[in-house]
Amino acid sequence: TYRHFARISVADVPGPESSSWLLGNMPQLFGGQVGEAEFKWQEIYGGVVRIKASFGEDRLLVTDPKALQYIYHTSGYRFHKQPERIELTRMISGRGILWADGNDHKRHRKVMLPGFGTPEAKALLPLFFSYAAQIGTKWKDIIGATADQSAVLDVTAWASRATLDAIGEAAFDYRFGAMENQDNVVGTAWGNVFMDTFGSPSDASLLALSLLQYVPRGIREFLVDHVPSAGLQHIRYTAQVTTKVARELVASKSAALLQGKGTRDIMSLLVKANASENEKTKLNEDELLSQMRTIIMAGHETTANSFSWAVLELARQPQIQSRLRSEIRSMERTIQARGSYGFTTSDIQSMPYLSAVVKEVLRFHPVSFNNFRQSLTDDVLPLSQPITLQSGEVITELPVPKGMKVIISIAAYNRNKDLFGHDAHIFNPERWLDGSMRKPDAPVGAYANLLTFAGGLRTCMGWRFAVLELQAFLIELLSDFEFSLTPEAMRIRREACIVMVPTVEGRRDEGAQLPLRVTVASREYD
Numbered sequence: 001t002y003r004h005f006a007r008i009s010v011a012d013v014p015g016p017e018s019s020s021w022l023l024g025n026m027p028q029l030f031g032g033q034v035g036e037a038e039f040k041w042q043e044i045y046g047g048v049v050r051i052k053a054s055f056g057e058d059r060l061l062v063t064d065p066k067a068l069q070y071i072y073h074t075s076g077y078r079f080h081k082q083p084e085r086i087e088l089t090r091m092i093s094g095r096g097i098l099w100a101d102g103n104d105h106k107r108h109r110k111v112m113l114p115g116f117g118t119p120e121a122k123a124l125l126p127l128f129f130s131y132a133a134q135i136g137t138k139w140k141d142i143i144g145a146t147a148d149q150s151a152v153l154d155v156t157a158w159a160s161r162a163t164l165d166a167i168g169e170a171a172f173d174y175r176f177g178a179m180e181n182q183d184n185v186v187g188t189a190w191g192n193v194f195m196d197t198f199g200s201p202s203d204a205s206l207l208a209l210s211l212l213q214y215v216p217r218g219i220r221e222f223l224v225d226h227v228p229s230a231g232l233q234h235i236r237y238t239a240q241v242t243t244k245v246a247r248e249l250v251a252s253k254s255a256a257l258l259q260g261k262g263t264r265d266i267m268s269l270l271v272k273a274n275a276s277e278n279e280k281t282k283l284n285e286d287e288l289l290s291q292m293r294t295i296i297m298a299g300h301e302t303t304a305n306s307f308s309w310a311v312l313e314l315a316r317q318p319q320i321q322s323r324l325r326s327e328i329r330s331m332e333r334t335i336q337a338r339g340s341y342g343f344t345t346s347d348i349q350s351m352p353y354l355s356a357v358v359k360e361v362l363r364f365h366p367v368s369f370n371n372f373r374q375s376l377t378d379d380v381l382p383l384s385q386p387i388t389l390q391s392g393e394v395i396t397e398l399p400v401p402k403g404m405k406v407i408i409s410i411a412a413y414n415r416n417k418d419l420f421g422h423d424a425h426i427f428n429p430e431r432w433l434d435g436s437m438r439k440p441d442a443p444v445g446a447y448a449n450l451l452t453f454a455g456g457l458r459t460c461m462g463w464r465f466a467v468l469e470l471q472a473f474l475i476e477l478l479s480d481f482e483f484s485l486t487p488e489a490m491r492i493r494r495e496a497c498i499v500m501v502p503t504v505e506g507r508r509d510e511g512a513q514l515p516l517r518v519t520v521a522s523r524e525y526d
């Protein structure tokens with residue numbers, strides 16, 4: 001008790017009132033749509049906001065670029081993941097890289113790195129195009145069978161199946177077959193898992209999550225593994241079926257490697273890199289299996305939902321959609337004129353509007369919308385903008401106590417008006433083209449100074465894959481199809497599960513969906 005009251009306090013940092021001692025501001029933070037509370041608080045209080053968790057505990061909501069650079073990079077291994085949140089990660093992807101911290105994390109990252117370079121990502125471009133083309137073929141069949149040559153299609157469900165198949169082949173040289181067989185066990189298990197487990201958390205589940213931090217690790221793990229709840233059961237089942245496939249794959253990859261027949265997929269590179277590590281740094285079998293679950297989880301729903309948000313914005317703003325289609329078709333003509341077929345990465349790099357749209361989608365709709373960290377020691381956060389404490393004192397550095405829990409709002413950082421302009425809350429790809437954006441003093445993110453892929457020591461390993469896959473899907477499907485809003489699509493919510501998914505207001509129990517009207521795009525004026 002003495003230590004608690006004598007330690008450094010952040011109570012003087014301004015922040016919103018909380019009406020509940022039991023839950024603090026957590027219902028506001030997790031109950032609404034993604035970003036709702038954080039956008040408001042960032043506007044009122046700036047880049048560092050003191051909010052309340054359960055039992056009056058102070059937490060910091062951070063979007064200040066310099067503070068984030070410090071947390072992610074400079075002091076990266078002194079800000080660990082929060083113990084209760086790490087249980088959620090363990091449930092989804094096991095004790096893999098997303099779960100590991102400190103030296104353990106270094107070990108995981110080193111073994112995984114060879115699979116995630118630029119050449120590896122570029123080599124996958126034809127594969128991404130081929131899965132996007134498979135969606136196109138299916139859509140043409142469905143649309144062709146309708147009287148008015150148009151159909152309402154759930155873009156999220158199609159994208160989810162295609163990205164699962166793409167990551168299966170890219171990462172493991174394995175065919176999930178989700179596009180062909182909609183009852184595919186792994187595909188079905190992953191379907192809506194985030195919405196079922198993490199969507200619309202009740203006050204009781206928020207309180208349970210808060211209480212987990214006070215429970216010793218072994219008991220915490222037991223509870224998470226055994227508490228009977230439908231959402232948890234769904235995720236446990238998903239983990240079980242994915243691990244089963246993963247086990248078969250690790251065995252076959254290891255056998256192929258022994259016979260000198262290794263392939264170039266991510267998992268083979270990982271198994272190979274692991275084989276050359278010494279006994280201390282090697283990943284064990286459980287860690288290898290967890291890595292596969294991590295890659296499936298991190299590499300499929302994230303990209304599928306980013307694609308869904310992109311298409312929704314294009315349906316909302318038909319003039320952006322037409323301009324992008326024109327750029328795509330113009331590049332198609334250039335490719336045909338040089339006598340080749342298919343886009344290369346340099347073709348894609350010379351499409352400025354596509355690049356602007358993709359950056360704007362990732363800025364506006366970051367599907368992984370917040371990160372949770374906790375300081376290992378007393379520390380001092382540097383700040384880009386001074387803050388005025390409630391006492392009136394103005395500070396440019398903020399001392400934080402050991403154990404301080406920090407919530408990083410990726411969604412709010414990406415709407416920072418100093419970085420992205422006064423219209424940061426508007427979807428406008430033009431900002432990436434008109435030279436109006438200021439170069440940041442404290443760059444944080446890996447891509448376009450966005451925090452979408454986090455930053456520093458734990459930057460998303462698959463960001464190059466994600467950007468290329470998104471570009472390939474947009475090129476392939478925008479070229480052939482036109483998207484327009486349906487009445488349901490006018491009521492889309494940014495649902496705050498672990499991955500931000502679209503749901504329809506009033507129909508959240510149906511899970512993630514994006515019903516858009518899809519027609520075959522005319523080529524008359526090409």
Ligand code: HEM
Nearest residue numbers: 097298299302303306368452453454458460461462465466
């Ligand atoms: C739009 C798509 C994606 C987004 C927005 C995204 C976002 C993120 C974020 C925010 C993190 C940091 C998580 C944390 O520290 O808790 C992360 C980590 C990670 N992501 Fe992604 N990701 C995407 C796609 C992918 C893909 C396609 C792959 C793999 C093929 C991938 C693999 C990983 C891995 C392995 C990590 C762990 C990195 C580490 O802890 O060192 N991600 N991602």
